[in-house]
Amino acid sequence: MITQPFSSLVTQVFDTYWSFFPNHIAPQIHELFCQEKDNNMEENLLDVCCGSGHLGKYFLEKGFSVTGIDLSDQAIKLAKEKTKDFGSQASWIKANASDFDLNQKFTLAVSTFDSLNYLEDLNALENCFKCVYKHLLDKGFFVFDLYTAMGMKKLNNFSIDETETLTSIFRGFYDGKSEKAFLKISGFLKTNNKYYEKFEDNLTLHVFQISIVEKILRENNFKDVRYYKIGSDKLKQIEFPESLERVMICARKN
Ligand SMILES: C[S@@+](CC[C@H](N)C(=O)[O-])C[C@H]1O[C@@H](n2cnc3c(N)ncnc32)[C@H](O)[C@@H]1O
Secondary structure, three states, rough: OOOOOHHHHHHHHHHHHOOHHHHHHHHHHHHHHHHHHHOOOOEEEEEEEEOHHHHHHHHHHHOEEEEEEOOOHHHHHHHHHHHHHHHHHHEEOEEEEEEEOOOOOEEEEEEEEOOHHHHHHHHHHHHHHHHHHHOOOEEEEEEEEEOHHHHHHHHHHEEEEOOOOOOOEEEEEEEOOOOOEEEEEEEEEEOOOOOEEEEEEEEEEOOOOHHHHHHHHHHEEEEEEEEEOOOOOEEEOOOOOOOOOOEEEEEEEE
């Protein structure tokens, strides 16, 4: 099984400079949850591929209990530091999104910032769905986003961003038709000791066809599969997910 935990420095860069996505999406997912939930539902969250805990912290502040899993040691460490004031309300565990057993059930499961595109193949995605399903309470939700093939085409690019503390370089490659896209994230980060440290992750993204993702969700007993476009302040339900670069998918247990 090939897994792709982000390296320590890339995780640090995501935590410090690229937290806009989880911070932007957290209130939108929370609002969707509030609209959809039954009154007596427990408020607990499972964050699959949680990164350094930005989204989890938002839900902790809303009163949820939060469990996050990620394969990166640095992500787990940063998430623990960020949420230490919440005590036992927060729990961060090193685990694989396609193979975990926490012996606990949740009302809401999420996976954000195209994390599931980093799973190896459809089999790994299906195993992730099975694990999430097993960890959901009846009528619980799974909300996750994926880059579509259209989004991957945008990734087929080269960009550099330079500030005093961070130089970041993105090199993406997608041929527009195969199942894999490639992304190299590299650069230099000014660390505490005032020197610049080089970082570099070579990542493979899986281009999942959304109709097949829906089929696998349904085969694994998820119901009521819906698609959403991420807005400036709320999720908007849409019909044709492949017309977006990134789609938010919501599926329900029972
Ligand atoms: C783009 S980051 C997103 C982090 C977070 N969800 C967010 O919204 O900021 C992807 C995360 O997925 C984690 N990851 C990748 N493959 C994984 C796997 N098989 N199991 C668990 N975590 C994984 C990486 O370590 C990384 O922290």
